[in-house]
Amino acid sequence: MALDTYDPSEESSLASRRGGLGILLAAQAVIPVVLISVRFLLASESVGPVNQVLGVLAAVLGLVAAYLGIQARGAASRGERAGYDSLLGWAVASAVLSIALLIVQWIAFYGTGTSPGSPYGEVFYVMSGTWLMYLLIAAFVLFAARVRGRRVAYGPDNYWDVEAATLFMSFVSLVGVVTYLFLYLI
Amino acid sequence: MAPAMRGVLWGLVAFFVFNAATLAVDPSAESPYASQVSVTVGWFAAMIAYLLGIGGLEAVARPMFGLSDTWREAPGWRRYFGFSTDHKVVGLQYMLASAGGFLVAGLVAMAMRYQLMTPYLTIFGSTSDYLTAVGIHGTIMMFSVATVFMVGGLGNYLVPLMIGTNRTVFPKLSGLSVWLVPFGILTVALSPLLGGFTTGWRGYQPLAGSDTNGILFYYLGIVALTTSSFMVALNLTTTIIFRRAPGVTWNRLPMFAWGILTVSLLNLIWLPEIQITYLMNLAERLVPLNLFNANGSPAMYLDLFWLFGHPEVYIVVVPALAVWNEILPVMGKKSLFARPVAVLGLVFVMLLSGLVWAHHMFTNIRATEQLPFSFFTEMISIPTGFAYLAAIGTLWRSRLQVNTPTLLVLMSMFNFLIGGLTGLFLADVPINYQIHNTFWVVGHFHYTIIGGMVFSSLAAMYYWLPKFSGRMFNEFWGKFGAIWIFIAFNATFGNFFVLGLRGMNRWVPVYPGYLVPENVWTSIAAFVLGAGFLFHAAHLWWAWYRGEKADENPWGARTLEWQTSSPTPEVNFSRPPIVAANFYSYGDDAPPVLWAGDASHAD
Numbered sequence: 001m002a003l004d005t006y007d008p009s010e011e012s013s014l015a016s017r018r019g020g021l022g023i024l025l026a027a028q029a030v031i032p033v034v035l036i037s038v039r040f041l042l043a044s045e046s047v048g049p050v051n052q053v054l055g056v057l058a059a060v061l062g063l064v065a066a067y068l069g070i071q072a073r074g075a076a077s078r079g080e081r082a083g084y085d086s087l088l089g090w091a092v093a094s095a096v097l098s099i100a101l102l103i104v105q106w107i108a109f110y111g112t113g114t115s116p117g118s119p120y121g122e123v124f125y126v127m128s129g130t131w132l133m134y135l136l137i138a139a140f141v142l143f144a145a146r147v148r149g150r151r152v153a154y155g156p157d158n159y160w161d162v163e164a165a166t167l168f169m170s171f172v173s174l175v176g177v178v179t180y181l182f183l184y185l186i
Numbered sequence: 187m188a189p190a191m192r193g194v195l196w197g198l199v200a201f202f203v204f205n206a207a208t209l210a211v212d213p214s215a216e217s218p219y220a221s222q223v224s225v226t227v228g229w230f231a232a233m234i235a236y237l238l239g240i241g242g243l244e245a246v247a248r249p250m251f252g253l254s255d256t257w258r259e260a261p262g263w264r265r266y267f268g269f270s271t272d273h274k275v276v277g278l279q280y281m282l283a284s285a286g287g288f289l290v291a292g293l294v295a296m297a298m299r300y301q302l303m304t305p306y307l308t309i310f311g312s313t314s315d316y317l318t319a320v321g322i323h324g325t326i327m328m329f330s331v332a333t334v335f336m337v338g339g340l341g342n343y344l345v346p347l348m349i350g351t352n353r354t355v356f357p358k359l360s361g362l363s364v365w366l367v368p369f370g371i372l373t374v375a376l377s378p379l380l381g382g383f384t385t386g387w388r389g390y391q392p393l394a395g396s397d398t399n400g401i402l403f404y405y406l407g408i409v410a411l412t413t414s415s416f417m418v419a420l421n422l423t424t425t426i427i428f429r430r431a432p433g434v435t436w437n438r439l440p441m442f443a444w445g446i447l448t449v450s451l452l453n454l455i456w457l458p459e460i461q462i463t464y465l466m467n468l469a470e471r472l473v474p475l476n477l478f479n480a481n482g483s484p485a486m487y488l489d490l491f492w493l494f495g496h497p498e499v500y501i502v503v504v505p506a507l508a509v510w511n512e513i514l515p516v517m518g519k520k521s522l523f524a525r526p527v528a529v530l531g532l533v534f535v536m537l538l539s540g541l542v543w544a545h546h547m548f549t550n551i552r553a554t555e556q557l558p559f560s561f562f563t564e565m566i567s568i569p570t571g572f573a574y575l576a577a578i579g580t581l582w583r584s585r586l587q588v589n590t591p592t593l594l595v596l597m598s599m600f601n602f603l604i605g606g607l608t609g610l611f612l613a614d615v616p617i618n619y620q621i622h623n624t625f626w627v628v629g630h631f632h633y634t635i636i637g638g639m640v641f642s643s644l645a646a647m648y649y650w651l652p653k654f655s656g657r658m659f660n661e662f663w664g665k666f667g668a669i670w671i672f673i674a675f676n677a678t679f680g681n682f683f684v685l686g687l688r689g690m691n692r693w694v695p696v697y698p699g700y701l702v703p704e705n706v707w708t709s710i711a712a713f714v715l716g717a718g719f720l721f722h723a724a725h726l727w728w729a730w731y732r733g734e735k736a737d738e739n740p741w742g743a744r745t746l747e748w749q750t751s752s753p754t755p756e757v758n759f760s761r762p763p764i765v766a767a768n769f770y771s772y773g774d775d776a777p778p779v780l781w782a783g784d785a786s787h788a789d
Contacts, residue, residue, distance in 0.1 A: 012428070015428065016355045016424060016425075016427075016428035016429065017355065017356075019424055019427060019428055020355050020356060020420060020421070020423075020424035020428075023420060023423055023424060023454065024420055026454075027416070027420070027454040027455065027457075027458055028458060030455055030456075030458040030459050030462075031458050031459075031461075031462045034458075034459050034462050034463070034490070035462065038466070038477070038486065038490075041483060041486050042477065042482060042483060042486070116473050116475060117473075117474065117475055117476045117481070118476075119476075119482075121475075122470075122475040122476060122477055122482070125469070125473070125475070126466055126469060126475070126477070129469070130462070144250050144251055147251045147252060148250065148251055148252035149252070150252065151251070151252030151253065152252045
């Protein structure tokens with residue numbers, strides 16, 4: 001084992017942070033698994049009067065935010081200040097739009113007269129609410145990464161904040177896709 | 187202003203402001219001062235403000251937005267009352283917070299035992315009040331003591347030292363997480379302000395649905411406490427994987443670090459599971475939903491709770507098993523017997539712990555479902571036995587130094603054996619039907635948790651006291667206290683088995699008169715046990731400040747934490763330790779642990 005594991009260089013420090021974030025995200029994957037189990041135990045395979053278009057758009061916008069974040073990470077690692085600032089801005093906007101669409105879906109679903117206490121109603125609000133909570137956190141960390149980037153210029157040796165925010169957004173976008181599949185389709 | 191004071195003040199202000207603001211727009215408010223929603227919103231705001239006030243504002247929030255980190259730790263003892271990134275400070279903060287939880291929950295237990303000296307209500311106004319006490323006792327003990335003391339306290343302090351690093355991977359994470367422990371304890375302890383809760387630490391549905399709003403503080407308190415444990419698990423797992431010193435291979439990883447790694451993996455899997463379950467409970471209460479009530483599926487709640495609840499037992503106990511095999515080779519000056527088997531035991535306990543949960547529900551499930559859970563429950567005793575195998579093999583023909591840590595380890599082994607054997611009865615379905623929800627069950631899990639984890643924690647405190655404080659305890663008083671609590675513990679909880687077999691049910695403050703004499707003796711023994719724990723606390727406190735100066739490595743141990751000066755210096759290792767041999771090889775021909783050219787001792 002190399003000495004740098006004792007007094008970590010920036011590179012091994014980055015590896016340990018990446019590893020830690022990977023462990024965090026793997027642990028968070030337990031939550032969608034639990035929710036999917038609850039969904040089938042309570043509401044079987046029934047699907048309520050949800051708006052498929054809104055669901056698809058919310059999931060796709062999450063993926064777009066993650067894609068833009070990945071591009072921003074690349075720009076940050078090359079020290080392209082204008083590039084990562086703009087890309088992070090669009091990533092935040094996509095995540096916020098995804099949040100807005102989920103809220104619109106909530107209002108539309110409530111408008112159909114389906115009770116929140118009905119089997120599908122409660123799994124709908126719980127699963128989409130969890131998705132919403134993750135999106136809020138992801139939008140916040142992307143926003144924080146952008147603000148930080150304006151004060152502390154990212155570069156080849158300093159882009160962990162963008163990378164962490166992007167990895168989290170990527171995880172959230174997958175949660176969105178899985179939630180859409182199990183809540184709106186299956 | 188001290189950071190802790192500032193945190194409390196900001197938390198209080200945030201609670202009142204957000205409670206009032208939510209109340210102003212909440213159409214469901216059932217009182218002019220608070221509603222379920224306003225209290226919940228106020229609590230979350232208070233938690234964030236409190237963490238910012240502790241030091242999170244300067245050390246975490248500002249740097250997150252690109253501003254400079256303006257946090258400066260206070261010097262001396264005052265650093266223990268604020269945010270810190272030093273794993274040793276964080277470890278001691280965890281130990282103190284957890285000990286505070288032990289005191290609060292222990293005093294509640296004393297009140298319960300006082301009540302049970304008579305077969306009718308005395309100090310509790312109603313059965314609900316008694317059940318609230320049971321719930322506060324169980325919740326604080328499980329989530330802030332049993333889960334926290336060894337992993338958050340000893341783990342944060344010792345693991346970086348044992349693997350030869352100066353810091354953890356995410357020091358700010360643990361620096362914040364420790365402050366969630368007192369916050370969570372206070373939240374649960376204050377639940378009577380909202381009416382208390384009658385479900386015990388398990389939050390059983392559909393009973394919880396008919397509880398008063400006190401159940402909110404039960405859910406929220408657990409969210410805070412489990413978040414703290416999750417953050418610790420993440421930090422320590424990452425640190426063990428990525429920050430081991432050269433030569434600390436997986437084959438050489440210290441037993442205690444193995445114990446912490448295995449329970450941290452359990453925490454990483456099961457804490458998110460129970461957190462989302464409690465958040466669903468919270469949503470059920472606030473919206474309201476029908477997830478777990480009679481219109482939903484109460485059985486689903488039982489499954490979700492015990493999916494976490496039984497691994498929780500191993501989260502509590504596995505570090506204790508590791509402590510046995512950490513201390514015995516040192517005190518016996520004999521190489522650890524069958525080390526790979528001992529490690530495999532810890533790992534297989536971790537793996538099997540997720541397959542036994544439904545044995546808590548034998549009375550609720552079909553006969554075809556009982557068999558596999560009965561089978562796996564009995565099977566898990568095999569890897570647990572590996573820890574015994576290693577310990578007993580190490581003890582065999584060793585030159586054992588029977589001092590206070592050794593004595594406490596041997597006592598812990600005896601107690602845990604009784605806990606394990608009585609658990610086998612519960613794993614057997616026909617017997618389980620007869621003794622389900624009796625004091626037998628209570629006796630069984632107190633033997634595993636207090637008998638296993640608390641005795642081992644005390645052993646660890648005495649063993650590592652010279653490392654923590656640079657001072658030595660008094661051997662006579664240490665042994666005296668150990669024998670005191672051993673006798674009182676067995677008199678208390680041994681009686682629980684007798685009470686259970688004679689028909690004493692859990693959860694009842696009112697019981698048949700023929701059980702009075704047994705309950706009176708049990709309560710007296712419990713008071714003596716409580717006094718015994720206070721005695722140990724006082725002795726350790728005295729030894730920490732007034733004990734004799736200890737040698738740097740008074741036990742002649744080989745693990746890395748003893749290769750630095752005692753008490754541990756500010757910087758653990760001034761130079762990288764390079765490990766060249768096994769930590770548990772003793773005898774004249776044992777090679778030196780550190781590479782010959784290494785001089786890692788701090789000045």
